Amino acid sequence: MTRDAETSVLTDELLQRIRSRAAGYDRDNAFFAEDLDELREAGYLRPRSLLATIRDQRRLGAHAPATALAINMHLVWTGVARILAARGDRSLDWVLAEAEAGELFAFAISEPGNDLVLWDSATRAEPVVGSVTSAGEGGWAFTGTKVFTSLAPAWTRLGVFGRAEEAPGGDWPDGGTGPRLVHGFLTRDTPGWRHLDDWDTLGMRATQSRTTVLEGAVVPPERVSRILPVGPNPDPFVFAVFASFLLSIGSVYAGIADRALELGVEAVQRRTSRRTGLALSQDPDLRWRLADAALALDALRPDLETLAADVDGLVDHGAQWFRRLTGAKHRATETARVVVDHALRVAGGSGYAAGGELARLQRDVLAGIYHPSDPESVRQTVAANLLGPLEP
The missing domain is CATH 1.20.140.10 (Butyryl-CoA Dehydrogenase, subunit A, domain 3)
Structure with a gap:
């Protein structure tokens, strides 16, 4: 279930409380924990239409930019799941269900020096021995460094991607050859990842967008969202x-x-x-x-x-x-x-x-x-x- 597209939970009183804390978070280089608690309690993290989301994000950005930017990463993932579902692709319906249940989603996509962004990755994705089927599906272990991981202190689901050089079992599900980009989601209790306490920036300080180091962190088969060819893709x-x-x-x-x-x-x-x-x-x-x-x-x-x-x-x-x-x-x-x-x-x-x-x-x-x-x-x-x- 999703909230009505035009319903906003951002009352004037809530926004003023959030604005009143913004300067302190910035001064102390502190995570926006109180804002997050209030926004979650108000139902702001639940999926809605993209139009309703961007309207409210503009209002939130006017009151506390760093809070809005960090929350944005969660709302992007719920937006992705909604956009796919509206087009008949139900592969990320579980994202909508878990967001409704209170899980917090974040991005670990950006990498140092990678100006190709989604078109390639310096992170290695390797099939987990014994869990990959002949069709090329299964768990993947990710090793690499991700930067600008907003919501670092609080996320419970982390979207990651990495490059797999060869298909497990010899063939990719699409029948093609060559390397692939594997997209999936870690849960916070998964071993093999850590954050660096390195967020000390000029602005947007409350986002606490720390560096994430992946050291063989495993995404299970059911949380692999896409396996795509390297390079621009119309998927x-x-x-x-x-x-x-x-x-x-x-x-x-x-x-x-x-x-x-x-x-x-x-x-x-x-x-x-x-x-x-x-x-x-x-x-x-x-x-x-x-x-x-x-x-x-x-x-x-x-x-x-x-x-x-x-x-x-x-x-x-x-x-x-x-x-x-x-x-x-x-x-x-x-x-x-x-x-x-x-x-x-x-x-x-x-x-x-x-x-x-x-x-x-x-x-x-x-x-x-x-x-x-x-x-x-x-x-x-x-x-x-x-x-x-x-x-x-």
């Missing part, structure tokens, strides 16, 4: 990951921009010019700067929400999908950076205080440049859509 699982991740990430950063603009407006209404004696809200240059920020920000809602509604509604954009999805994430994160910069400029020197909210938003918004797809990858995707692939 619905890949589409679902991109759609859920990129639109949810973009919405968190749009929320940061919402709050920054709000703080910028408050600042010029509060401050007075010694030169003119007028409120700075009457200064033509500052009015232009805030208007410019608002114009850019206004474009994000229809961009993100239209695409999310199209995913929910099974709209087929064909080869345009990846261009639109990567573009939406890119526009959201880059626009958010511009809006925060405008807000800092109109707020004056007080915005530069390390403990201030605008300064924290400036540090948090910078994380957007590190999430896939990066600007180079986005432009490659769009160019390929327009002009075809690069010639070998």
Whole structure:
């Protein structure tokens, strides 16, 4: 069972409590444990439509960006499972059931120096002796290093993937040859993994996105979600990951921009010019700067929400999908950076205080440049859509 698509559990009171803790988490480099408890108790971790999810993630991002970003990783997996189910693929229905039951899902996908992201992996996936059938199905042991594992202190289910060089038993289930990428989920009580206590970053500190070291951690057969060829792949699982991740990430950063603009407006209404004696809200240059920020920000809602509604509604954009999805994430994160910069400029020197909210938003918004797809990858995707692939 899933919650009604339009139901939100984010009350104003809950959001204000979450905002009140954000500065402390950031200052202490602490995990957002109290926020997580309250959000779980409120039912926020349960699966809903992608449109409802990104709307609420934008609201949460405006109140506590790091909390929203970390929770996003769980919501991406429930989004993937919903997207597949809506298209007749029930292979991840167990993710929806376990999320409803209170399990917390996280990502262990990113790897040091791996700019291919989902298209290849430096992590080894090796079949577990004695548990693999002649069809190539079975348990897999993962060995490698994953970075940016948000929710590190609390996840109970961890999505991982790695590269298998050869098919167990000689043949892959699809009849093809060559290496494959094995996707699956670890449970927290599985031996063979550990986190490093290495999360000390400029921003998004409450996510505690620590490095995960896999040392032969085994994913059992029933939790292997996909075995796919190396390289770009049109499999619905890949589409679902991109759609859920990129639109949810973009919405968190749009929320940061919402709050920054709000703080910028408050600042010029509060401050007075010694030169003119007028409120700075009457200064033509500052009015232009805030208007410019608002114009850019206004474009994000229809961009993100239209695409999310199209995913929910099974709209087929064909080869345009990846261009639109990567573009939406890119526009959201880059626009958010511009809006925060405008807000800092109109707020004056007080915005530069390390403990201030605008300064924290400036540090948090910078994380957007590190999430896939990066600007180079986005432009490659769009160019390929327009002009075809690069010639070998």
